[in-house]
Amino acid sequence: MHEHQFYLEEKQKIDTLLGNEFRIVAINENLSGMFVAFKQMGDQGNTAHATLHLLIPETRKYVTNLLLAEKVDQSPT
Amino acid sequence: MADLHIDFAGIKSKNPFWLASGPPTNTGYQVQRAFDAGWGGAVWKTLGDPVINVTSRFSGLNYGGQRVAGFNNIELITDRPLEVNLREIRETKRAYPDHAIIASLMVEPKQEKWHEIVKRVEDVGVDGLELNFGCPHGMAERRMGSASGQVPDLVEKQTYWTKEAAETPVIVKLTPNITDITATADAAVQGGADAISMINTINSLMGVDLDTWNTFPNIAGKGTHGGYSGPAVKPIALSMVAECATQPDIQVPISGIGGIENWQDAVEFMLMGASNVQVCTAAMHHGFRIVEDMIDGLTNYLDEKGLNSAMDLVGQSVSKYKKWGDLDLNHKRVARINQDYCIHCNKCHISCEDAAHQCIEFYTESDGTRALKVREEDCVGCNLCSIVCPADGAIEMIEQPSDVSMTWNERQRLISVFGG
Numbered sequence A: 001m002h003e004h005q006f007y008l009e010e011k012q013k014i015d016t017l018l019g020n021e022f023r024i025v026a027i028n029e030n031l032s033g034m035f036v037a038f039k040q041m042g043d044q045g046n047t048a049h050a051t052l053h054l055l056i057p058e059t060r061k062y063v064t065n066l067l068l069a070e071k072v073d074q075s076p077t
Numbered sequence B: 001m002a003d004l005h006i007d008f009a010g011i012k013s014k015n016p017f018w019l020a021s022g023p024p025t026n027t028g029y030q031v032q033r034a035f036d037a038g039w040g041g042a043v044w045k046t047l048g049d050p051v052i053n054v055t056s057r058f059s060g061l062n063y064g065g066q067r068v069a070g071f072n073n074i075e076l077i078t079d080r081p082l083e084v085n086l087r088e089i090r091e092t093k094r095a096y097p098d099h100a101i102i103a104s105l106m107v108e109p110k111q112e113k114w115h116e117i118v119k120r121v122e123d124v125g126v127d128g129l130e131l132n133f134g135c136p137h138g139m140a141e142r143r144m145g146s147a148s149g150q151v152p153d154l155v156e157k158q159t160y161w162t163k164e165a166a167e168t169p170v171i172v173k174l175t176p177n178i179t180d181i182t183a184t185a186d187a188a189v190q191g192g193a194d195a196i197s198m199i200n201t202i203n204s205l206m207g208v209d210l211d212t213w214n215t216f217p218n219i220a221g222k223g224t225h226g227g228y229s230g231p232a233v234k235p236i237a238l239s240m241v242a243e244c245a246t247q248p249d250i251q252v253p254i255s256g257i258g259g260i261e262n263w264q265d266a267v268e269f270m271l272m273g274a275s276n277v278q279v280c281t282a283a284m285h286h287g288f289r290i291v292e293d294m295i296d297g298l299t300n301y302l303d304e305k306g307l308n309s310a311m312d313l314v315g316q317s318v319s320k321y322k323k324w325g326d327l328d329l330n331h332k333r334v335a336r337i338n339q340d341y342c343i344h345c346n347k348c349h350i351s352c353e354d355a356a357h358q359c360i361e362f363y364t365e366s367d368g369t370r371a372l373k374v375r376e377e378d379c380v381g382c383n384l385c386s387i388v389c390p391a392d393g394a395i396e397m398i399e400q401p402s403d404v405s406m407t408w409n410e411r412q413r414l415i416s417v418f419g420g
Helices: A003-019 A057-074 B028-037 B082-095 B111-122 B152-165 B181-190 B231-245 B263-271 B281-286 B290-305 B347-355 B384-388 B408-416
Strands: A022-030 A033-041 A047-054 B006-008 B011-013 B017-019 B041-047 B058-063 B066-073 B100-105 B128-132 B170-173 B195-198 B202-204 B226-229 B254-257 B274-279 B332-337 B360-364 B370-374 B395-400
Touching: A003 A022, A003 A033, A003 A047, A003 A057, A022 A057, A033 A057, A047 A057, A057 B408, B006 B274, B011 B100, B017 B290, B028 B041, B028 B082, B028 B290, B041 B082, B066 B231, B066 B281, B082 B100, B082 B111, B100 B111, B111 B128, B111 B152, B128 B152, B152 B170, B152 B181, B181 B195, B181 B231, B195 B231, B226 B231, B231 B254, B231 B263, B254 B263, B263 B274, B263 B290, B274 B281, B281 B290, B332 B370, B347 B360, B347 B384, B384 B395
Parallel strands: B017 B041, B017 B274, B041 B100, B100 B128, B128 B170, B170 B195, B195 B254, B254 B274
Antiparallel strands: A022 A033, A033 A047, B006 B011, B058 B066, B066 B226, B202 B226, B332 B395, B360 B370
């Protein structure tokens, strides 16, 4: 499988979590790639956690672009 | 018509093209011949205690069809007495008052030695001084040349001693045989240098003869390391000019040297911060009259760009030279093959398969012929295919700019908030 396919798979996992109201709460980059921790806050105060291990550079870039977009959205206009 | 005159740290010259210190500026005869050809200035071959040179001094690196892609020399500074050189400098300056003559100097790192030679050289009317802290061969074994130029304290001290005695502008010529040229450039500035020039030659051994096992060049079977120059060193020189030009603490004019052999090379150096350029190897290869094309080419280029003066070029590309961490990670570039020009040599496919990202693949046209195309989503835009492609226009690199830029440094700041 070509690397772009791996990217699409990893991106899909991220988008699915974000689509289910998960938010990125921690990032750890090391020799093995990027570990992104997600947290979901339920309506009843319950929480759910998920972690993705991202290998593909394009996906790791995608994650930081998400953070950048979020930062831009939160900036005072 | 654009004005080619330059003012380099107070040294006026009718064009930015100077001969660099070296074999072409060994005598008054040569320098006068160069001025007749059109060179705006010349840095006289390095003066100092006269040496004795060996025979067999040069060797050339021929690469593919190009002769002298690189050039190696083990010639030392002038082997003629100072008085002879000074007499010829005086004669040349009298005959060519509108041309810049700069004396290259190299003496032992002693204050009185620098004072003495500066006074004697300035007495004959030179327009400036260039301190040779760069030659990597021979003289370095005597604590001069690059042996001095690799030690920032010695660069600063000797520049300071020179400035104590000098009345003309002092240019410090830097060695590239150092990890960070900005360290010695800064030392020169601290010592009071009016300008810096770079690069001197790069330490090198040209080769070994497979039959005799002798080095190139060799003297009775024995060789030594020399100074490397010529077109092969241009990217190294240009990078060092850029490194210095982008340093806020190095606010003195830069004379660009290293592999320059035509007006295009000169423009590149000036755009990257050089106020003029010096040429040696190209003049040795092609003769002094190469300057005619350099003058014509630069004049036409300036006219086409609508610029009035060669000085308008100086430093225009400096702001485009960044640290890697300040480059945009989101900017995308992909290769695209133009079938009208492709000669089906498959070099792009092989290079991409073996050394890049395996994204150039075969497909079959409707008429049954096989061709290559780029799987753009996997292309990282590395340029390798377009570099190895022998057919002009067969591979185009397509820019796909992003709406939002994000540099590595910005990215690291972003993820640091999340503990990354």
